[in-house]
Amino acid sequence: MQKAPSVVGARVKRFDAEDKVAGRTLYPSDKTVPGMLWVEVVRAAHPHARILSIDIEPALQVPGVVRVLTHRDVPGENAFGIQIQDMPVLCHDRVRYLGDAVALVGAETRAAAREAAQKVRVEYEVLEPVTDPELAMLPGAVALHPKGNILHEGHFNKGDVEAGFGRCAVVIENTYQVPMIDHAFLETEAGIAYYDENGRLTVDACGQYIYRDQTQIARALGLPLHQVRVMSPIVGGAFGGKDEVTVQIHLALMTFHTRRPCRMVATREESLISHTKRHPVTMSYKTGADRKGNLICVQARFVADTGAYASLGGPVLNVMMEHAAGPYRVPNVKVDGYAVYTNNGFSGAFRGFGCTQACVGMESQMDLMAEALRMDPLKFREQNVLVKGDRAGLDYPMTCEVGALRTVRSARRGALYRSRRRKAPARALSPSLAPFVRRGVGVATQMQGLGLGIGIPDYAEVGLDLRPDGTVVLRAGTNEIGQGAYTAYLQILSGCLGVPLERLSIIGADTARTPDSGTTTASRTIFAVGKAVELAAEKLERVLGERAERVFGWAPGPAKLRGEQLEGTGGRRPLRELLGEETLSVQAVFHVPVAEREMGDGLPHRFYSFGTHVAEVEVNTLTGEIAVTSVEAHLDGGKVISRAGFEGQSEGGIAQGIGYALMEEVRLEKGRFLTTNFHTYVIPTSLDVPEWVRTIPVEVREPEGPFGAKGISETAMVGVTPAVLNAIADAVGVRFFRLPVRAEDVLAALREKKS
Amino acid sequence: MTLTIHLTLNGAPAVFEVEPEERLVHTLRERAGLTGTKLGCGIGECGACSVLLDGKLVPSCLVLSAQADGHEVTTIEGLSQKGLNDLQRAFVEEGAVQCGYCTPGMIMAGEAVLRRYQRPTTQQIRAGIAGNLCRCTGYAKIVSAIRKTARRRAHRRSGR
Numbered sequence: 034m035q036k037a038p039s040v041v042g043a044r045v046k047r048f049d050a051e052d053k054v055a056g057r058t059l060y061p062s063d064k065t066v067p068g069m070l071w072v073e074v075v076r077a078a079h080p081h082a083r084i085l086s087i088d089i090e091p092a093l094q095v096p097g098v099v100r101v102l103t104h105r106d107v108p109g110e111n112a113f114g115i116q117i118q119d120m121p122v123l124c125h126d127r128v129r130y131l132g133d134a135v136a137l138v139g140a141e142t143r144a145a146a147r148e149a150a151q152k153v154r155v156e157y158e159v160l161e162p163v164t165d166p167e168l169a170m171l172p173g174a175v176a177l178h179p180k181g182n183i184l185h186e187g188h189f190n191k192g193d194v195e196a197g198f199g200r201c202a203v204v205i206e207n208t209y210q211v212p213m214i215d216h217a218f219l220e221t222e223a224g225i226a227y228y229d230e231n232g233r234l235t236v237d238a239c240g241q242y243i244y245r246d247q248t249q250i251a252r253a254l255g256l257p258l259h260q261v262r263v264m265s266p267i268v269g270g271a272f273g274g275k276d277e278v279t280v281q282i283h284l285a286l287m288t289f290h291t292r293r294p295c296r297m298v299a300t301r302e303e304s305l306i307s308h309t310k311r312h313p314v315t316m317s318y319k320t321g322a323d324r325k326g327n328l329i330c331v332q333a334r335f336v337a338d339t340g341a342y343a344s345l346g347g348p349v350l351n352v353m354m355e356h357a358a359g360p361y362r363v364p365n366v367k368v369d370g371y372a373v374y375t376n377n378g379f380s381g382a383f384r385g386f387g388c389t390q391a392c393v394g395m396e397s398q399m400d401l402m403a404e405a406l407r408m409d410p411l412k413f414r415e416q417n418v419l420v421k422g423d424r425a426g427l428d429y430p431m432t433c434e435v436g437a438l439r440t441v442r443s444a445r446r447g448a449l450y451r452s453r454r455r456k457a458p459a460r461a462l463s464p465s466l467a468p469f470v471r472r473g474v475g476v477a478t479q480m481q482g483l484g485l486g487i488g489i490p491d492y493a494e495v496g497l498d499l500r501p502d503g504t505v506v507l508r509a510g511t512n513e514i515g516q517g518a519y520t521a522y523l524q525i526l527s528g529c530l531g532v533p534l535e536r537l538s539i540i541g542a543d544t545a546r547t548p549d550s551g552t553t554t555a556s557r558t559i560f561a562v563g564k565a566v567e568l569a570a571e572k573l574e575r576v577l578g579e580r581a582e583r584v585f586g587w588a589p590g591p592a593k594l595r596g597e598q599l600e601g602t603g604g605r606r607p608l609r610e611l612l613g614e615e616t617l618s619v620q621a622v623f624h625v626p627v628a629e630r631e632m633g634d635g636l637p638h639r640f641y642s643f644g645t646h647v648a649e650v651e652v653n654t655l656t657g658e659i660a661v662t663s664v665e666a667h668l669d670g671g672k673v674i675s676r677a678g679f680e681g682q683s684e685g686g687i688a689q690g691i692g693y694a695l696m697e698e699v700r701l702e703k704g705r706f707l708t709t710n711f712h713t714y715v716i717p718t719s720l721d722v723p724e725w726v727r728t729i730p731v732e733v734r735e736p737e738g739p740f741g742a743k744g745i746s747e748t749a750m751v752g753v754t755p756a757v758l759n760a761i762a763d764a765v766g767v768r769f770f771r772l773p774v775r776a777e778d779v780l781a782a783l784r785e786k787k788s
Numbered sequence: 789m790t791l792t793i794h795l796t797l798n799g800a801p802a803v804f805e806v807e808p809e810e811r812l813v814h815t816l817r818e819r820a821g822l823t824g825t826k827l828g829c830g831i832g833e834c835g836a837c838s839v840l841l842d843g844k845l846v847p848s849c850l851v852l853s854a855q856a857d858g859h860e861v862t863t864i865e866g867l868s869q870k871g872l873n874d875l876q877r878a879f880v881e882e883g884a885v886q887c888g889y890c891t892p893g894m895i896m897a898g899e900a901v902l903r904r905y906q907r908p909t910t911q912q913i914r915a916g917i918a919g920n921l922c923r924c925t926g927y928a929k930i931v932s933a934i935r936k937t938a939r940r941r942a943h944r945r946s947g948r
Contacts, residue, residue: 044883046880046881047880047883047885049885049888050879050880050883050885050888051872051880053885053888053891054864054868054872054876054877054879054880054885054888054891054892054895055824055864055865055868055872055876056822056823056824056825056863056864056865056868056892057824058888059823060823060826060889062826062827063817063823216923217921217923218887218889218923219826219828219834219836219887219889219890219921219922219923219924220826220828220887220889221828267888268887269826269887269888269889270886270887270889270923270924271887272923298827300830301828301829301830301831301834514887515886515887515888515889515924516886517886677883677929678883680883680929681883681886681924681925681926681929683926684925684926684927684928684929685886685923685924685925685926686926687926688922688923688925688926688927689923689926710829710830710831710833711828711829711831711833711834711921712831712833716921716923718918718919718920718921718927719913719914719915719917719918719920719922719927719930719931720914720915720918722926722927722928724910724914726926726928
């Protein structure tokens with residue numbers, strides 16, 4: 034691995050920041066096309082019902098309405114879904130959740146479209162909603178899909194847990210419940226569709242993988258791929274919530290039928306109802322360790338409520354099971370998992386992708402075992418944490434670089450952890466409150482699979498266009514969803530070519546112009562796309578060398594760009610003498626290496642990121658209020674490419690982890706949403722995050738990644754939630770098994786403890 | 789029936805024909821084409837649509853366009869008419885921007901904090917932007933950017 038040049042790891046300005054602060058950036062919700070129609074969706078009136086009839090006539094009478102579409106108007110396959118296509122584009126005979134689309138209205142104004150949407154008459158036979166996944170799994174339960182309600186199950190056994198528990202000095206058994214939560218990206222689902230100058234049906238909308246969106250649109254419309262173009266360069270946040278198709282097929286369908294450009298922008302209410310969520314899961318954990326503090330057994334059972342449709346429910350469950358035993362060496366592991374269909378919305382990808390839930394259970398168990406053993410929580414983790422070559426929970430070797438131990442040691446040395454014995458609050462609101470406020474410090478250690486895992490194609494292709502003036506355009510197919518990956522790609526490119534950032538630019542996410550760089554998910558982009566950038570840069574220098582050999586008669590060898598000059602074996606020559614006015618383009622592809630043996634879809638991963646979070650809370654015992662006052666994140670994402678981006682991921686992850694621990698819950702009653710906007714679905718504000726946050730990179734370089742980089746976006750969030758839970762337990766001696774932990778829960782628990 | 793409203797929009801007179809129930813965010817985004825002002829929730833909970841109305845921070849989704857008649861409206865576009873202002877530059881320098889959808893509203897809220905307090909404390913800054921949701925950044929770098937701008941403005945003032 035080469036030594037990283039200074040631009041790699043530097044704190045640079047994001048390439049998109051100036052446009053964003055000026056309000057100049059056009060997001061999917063900002064885009065318009067002359068002559069466009071507004072499209073509104075008629076959604077299900079019941080979470081579970083049979084459709085008896087659909088009458089669009091009254092809607093067509095509304096002035097300004099151009100077209101109303103139903104399932105009869107879907108020319109291709111009326112089904113979509115990333116993994117299994119079990120979700121109708123427009124429902125035909127049955128609705129399975131409130132977000133289900135039954136009809137689409139296209140009208141000259143949004144007001145007309147809305148009015149007409151109200152007038153589409155759908156006659157239903159209302160069915161009892163299936164809301165309890167445990168009951169839905171039982172034989173004889175009403176089946177929501179032809180193959181029954183179990184979307185996916187997995188069963189793994191390593192060693193012998195029964196015998197193992199017999200050897201344990203401590204055995205801890207608990208059931209944890211984690212809620213459904215929403216991504217709450219600030220920009221709701223939106224976009225436009227139109228026919229481009231080449232007659233391609235073009236969708237410019239939010240998303241996380243343009244090439245898969247293209248496939249899903251083409252399949253539903255019965256079109257060949259080349260007649261569909263998808264663009265999605267800049268997106269107002271996603272976190273997994275825009276991974277599945279949202280508006281794309283509906284936009285394309287209306288434009289296809291009307292030949293008119295179309296626009297959709299979801300309201301927040303619609304957004305909260307319709308897109309995927311984080312799976313609510315009931316997790317039963319039984320874990321044990323011997324007297325010396327060695328982990329002996331982990332037994333876990335997960336029942337994940339996957340809601341109405343598959344989306345990525347299967348792979349999410351797989352990742353949950355993969356990470357059930359955390360980043361630890363455990364000889365005996367038994368994991369059983371079920372992802373079950375219900376009428377509770379529908380769940381799919383969300384930052385952490387199943388690992389988030391498992392980590393809440395396992396890291397709570399780790400603290401409980403440490404406590405029973407009278408061991409220091411981090412010492413206990415240090416003793417059990419995986420190192421390279423160890424066999425992971427599900428019994429496969431860890432062949433990547435493993436920084437888990439270094440993150441634990443870094444956390445042990447950190448100021449926050451060393452202060453954990455101090456119980457007095459540092460920042461209580463007023464001195465008179467101080468006697469009633471308890472301080473606590475908690476930790477959590479975590480690993481997170483990087484990329485899509487074995488069995489799911491995971492590759493990244495990028496292109497470079499070298500202009501005769503020596504400037505270079507990078508073409509990458511992933512989306513800029515806020516994470517800052519485009520900036521990091523340019524830093525990698527600058528580092529490889531030695532060309533300063535100001536001479537580099539990027540074209541992002543357009544199937545007509547950018548190659549398939551894969552998904553913008555799974556903490557994979559800096560690792561996979563960044564590596565492809567590195568390969569493309571090497572190829573560019575090789576091709577330049579070959580041309581220079583041919584044209585200038587230089588000796589064989591790569592040639593480097595030096596401003597408008599080319600430098601190689603034969604010295605320096607102006608680049609224009611080689612290229613004339615031509616643009617030289619190269620492409621390169623990186624296939625992410627995979628594990629030795631496949632154990633299920635995407636299972637296991639070959640590469641992981643690691644992290645140890647330390648959280649400090651202050652709990653007001655009079656009111657039950659919890660304040661997270663400080664967090665330290667010790668994160669191994671390999672070599673850091675973009676320092677500000679790395680910290681930004683960490684700080685944002687801390688806020689989301691706090692939200693999951695203390696505030697957020699999508700509440701449903703019989704399949705109907707009670708949380709309909711930000712007044713009822715409450716996410717952290719500036720007053721809910723700690724004033725003091727610190728991100729400490731633990732840079733264990735991964736030789737397979739660009740300059741040794743991995744990814745960090747999920748690891749940055751996942752450990753925060755259990756660290757906060759462990760800190761609460763440390764502060765008040767009460768442990769919570771159900772999220773979110775609200776002030777009233779704390780008060781009730783403290784009262785119970787007293788009596 | 790439509791109404792005619794007269795605004796001073798980003799320092800210049802502007803006239804719009806609006807619906808009686810139309811909200812200011814709609815007039816700005818859909819009629820004036822000022823899409824820097826974002827719409828995140830429509831009920832005044834997220835702050836993405838924040839603008840200054842006669843210098844006061846308001847969520848433009850809760851202001852009827854008719855209410856703004858005769859008043860002065862400043863949007864994010866109005867801050868950078870002569871290039872990025874100091875607060876916008878600080879957002880860039882501090883890395884306070886990720887997806888950027890909350891950013892214009894957040895900058896308007898930051899601007900309001902800086903106009904209200906000459907030397908805001910961290911707590912005053914945090915409270916001042918508490919009505920603006922950000923899902924990406926965790927707010928830390930946003931607070932730093934506002935604090936940095938406060939320091940720079942104080943320095944400039946004392947230099948005069």
